[in-house]
Amino acid sequence: MDMPSYHAIAAMVLTIGVFIAFARGWFTTEIVSLLTIAIIAVGLYFYPLPHTTRTDGLTLAFGGFGHYALITICALMIMGRGLVVTGALEPAARALEKVWKINLQLGLLVSLLLALFLSMIVNDTPVLVLLLPIFVALAQRGAMPASKTLIPLNAAVLIGGMATTIGTSTNLLVVSIATDLGMPEMSVFHYTPIVLAAALVALPYLWLVMPRLLPDNSPDEIQAVRRFYTRMRVTPDSELVGKHFDEVMEKLPQDFRFEERPDGPFAAGQRLLISGTHDALEEANRMLKGKVAPGWVMDRIRQRSASGKEDIQVVEMVVTADSRIINRTLATSGIADNYGVAVLGIHRPERLVSNRPVISTEEEIRLSEGDVLLVMGLPEGIQDFASGDSLLQLEGAKDMPRRSKALLSAAIMFGSVFTASIGLFPIAIAALGGAILMFLTGCVKFDRVGRALSAKVIVLVAASIAIGRIILDSGAAGWLGQAMSLGLQYLPPAGVLAAIMLFVTLLTNFASNATAATVGTPIAFNIAATLGLPEEPLILAVLFGCNLCYATPIAYQTNMLIMSEGNYRFADYLRTGVPLVLLMVATLSLLLVVSYDM
Incomplete structure (x- = not known):
């Protein structure tokens, strides 16, 4: 067997170095990703690949920023943002919340099963996009922290997506390559029983062990949550x-x-x-269905929001010593008449020394210096209120959900998911079209798009695409496959299947699913012919290995989608993903041996 080329050696060394840098956490994810892209760009500029030019190397290094995978991820983030800001997922979140309120463990189990079975019939990426904002909302409502549920949820989605040929685009790629090589075409549920049996083994780990291995990355409360007092009219x-x-x-x-x-x-x-x-x-x-502010004020705010296409905001404002509303009640303050804003509640801070009376249940609440008002209105009215009545606006203004567009945003998301799942459009086209419709219909404001995107995810995706390209184009992937095939003749069938699965898993976690499928399928086909083994179980070993992408955030786009929401580090994926990979490889290898009587 020939030695690998210098470019292949460099690609393997770079991949190992990037892996160590991510795992050790010496630098932030963004810095490591940008350094990786820079090293590939500079290296290929001065030492181009055979039969390429220096500019080809720059295209390879920076091509990830324009790659369809990155465009797809950004579009999916935008559509997810549209569901959140319009409140379209609130009914689903409340339904799941009822289950979580019965018992947290029961809620997690039901959610994992729901994710697993949905991703069997719908492409796994749209399934996660639908569930992601629901779980973030559940965490805010008091369920498990998002950082403890999103990685298990993602793993359940990936296992479900592995169970059918339509679960992921990678499955279709492996099956189509195998068909081109002369194998009979597989049906949609051809190998589903094998995956479901493996899922039964993996589910206890996802449900009971994985959340314990993950940190609580919920943002620390800077101060106690304020309690606001108000009067509600029945x-x-x-x-x-x-x-x-x-x-x-x-x-x-x-x-x-x-x-x-x-x-x-x-x-x-x-x-x-x-x-x-x-x-x-x-x-x-x-x-x-009670009211804490005059109905006419609320109606006026909503009408002006609809006509001016402005978001309604809720802000906290402190009454200063110079304010004219001190010692007045909300009814006598004229706030609604003068500024068109509604005060939803009053927070009275505790003080060591205070002569102010406590809030009485019998009298109207009178405003005092230091009170914090919860104010709802349009940005202009809120600013006029702050300047006109000497109030200090606190940071952290919250946009109210645009519920009038909730049904529209849900329809856009459903249309994108449906067209992608039935194969009418590729997921990239369906997601991009959905994101554009979110902008055109006003479900997502274009000037707020930065809130939907994560810079860390963007540079990480671009770096992972560049690494995948250099591993494939340098010949490193092909050389590794040849080296592996030399030693397989000494292993039993289960060992051969496990070795192929681990090799493909290594590729898919550090390159891409497409690279793993493209390289692994022909290798498995040739190994079957060389060792005299049936072809189908070895091809399925490649297909399963392409889906065992739990160990790194760069392995699959759904891993990256949850990274910013869970505030995960590279080490979190390793700690939880490596045991799951080993468990699935062992289980699936044994199931393939038994199923095909090898």
Whole structure:
């Protein structure tokens, strides 16, 4: 066997070096990714690959920034952002939240099973795009932290996608290459029982072990969450009318409470003192159909938002010593009339020394210096309120969901997922078309697109594409395949299958699925002929290996989609993914031997 070329040796050394740099965490992911691209660009400029020019090397190094895979990932992020900002996923999140409230472990198990079975019939990337914002919302509502659930969820999606020939585009690629080599074409569910049996072995690890291996990357609270007080008016169509206090308490959010208890059943027109965090007040008002601000103000804000195509914001504002509204109630302050904004609640900070009276259940709340107001309105009205009445606006303004476009954004996402899943369009075209429609319909504002994208993911994808290209074009992948085939003749059938699967897994985790499928399928076909083994199980070993992409974030686009949301590091994928890879390789190899009587 010939020695590898200098370019192949350099490609393998670079890949190992990048892997060590990512795993050790010496530098940030962005720095390592950019250095990788720079090394490939400079190296190929001065030492081009055979039969190429220096500019070809630059195209290879920087081509990842214009690659369809990166465009697809960015488009999927934008569509996911559209679902979040329009509140389209709130019904699904509330349905899953009910399961999570029964028991966290039960909620995680149901979610993993849902992800696994959905990805069997729908391409795995759209499935994760649909579920990702739901799980982020669940984490914000008090379920498990997103960093403890997204990697297990992604693994379940990948296992489900492996179970059918339509689960991923890589499966179709392997099957089509095998068919071109002379094998009979496989049906959609040809090998599904093998994967489902392996999934039964892997599921306990995903469910019970993986979350324990992952850190809690929830953002630290800089200060205690503020509790706001306000008066809620019971409307005639409210869920409270005619019910007693104890009948509704169990349904209310955890951070919400009534500060006063009525003597009898709730009646229309009652005004009750309530308190809660911003999210709890919003959720309680949605459930109870009560009002904490005059209806005409809320209607005016929504009408102006729709006509001016502006987002409604909710901000926290501090009453300063110079404000004219000190010692006034909300009714007598004229805030709504003067500025067209609504005060949703008042937070009164605790102080060591204070002569101010506590908030009373009998009297209207009077504003004092230092009170924090929860204000809703359009940006212009909020700015006028702050400057006109001497209030200090705090950081962290929150855009209210554009619920009028919720159905539209859901339809766009469903259309993209459906057309990709039935093969009408490639996932890249379907996702890009969906992202453009999100912009054109106003579901996502173009000037806010930066919030949907992650710079870390973008440079990481570009670097991984460049590494995959140099491994393939330099001949490193082909040389490794030849070296592996020399030693397989001494192994039993299960060992041959495991070795092929591990080789392809190595390629897919450090190059790409397409590279692994393109290189691994012909090698497996030739090994079967050389060793006198049946071809189909060896081809399936390649197909399974292409899907065992759990160990690095650069292995597959869904791994990168969850990276920013879970605030993951490279080491998190290694710690959880390597044991899963070894477990799946051992299980699938034995199942293939048994299924094909090798």
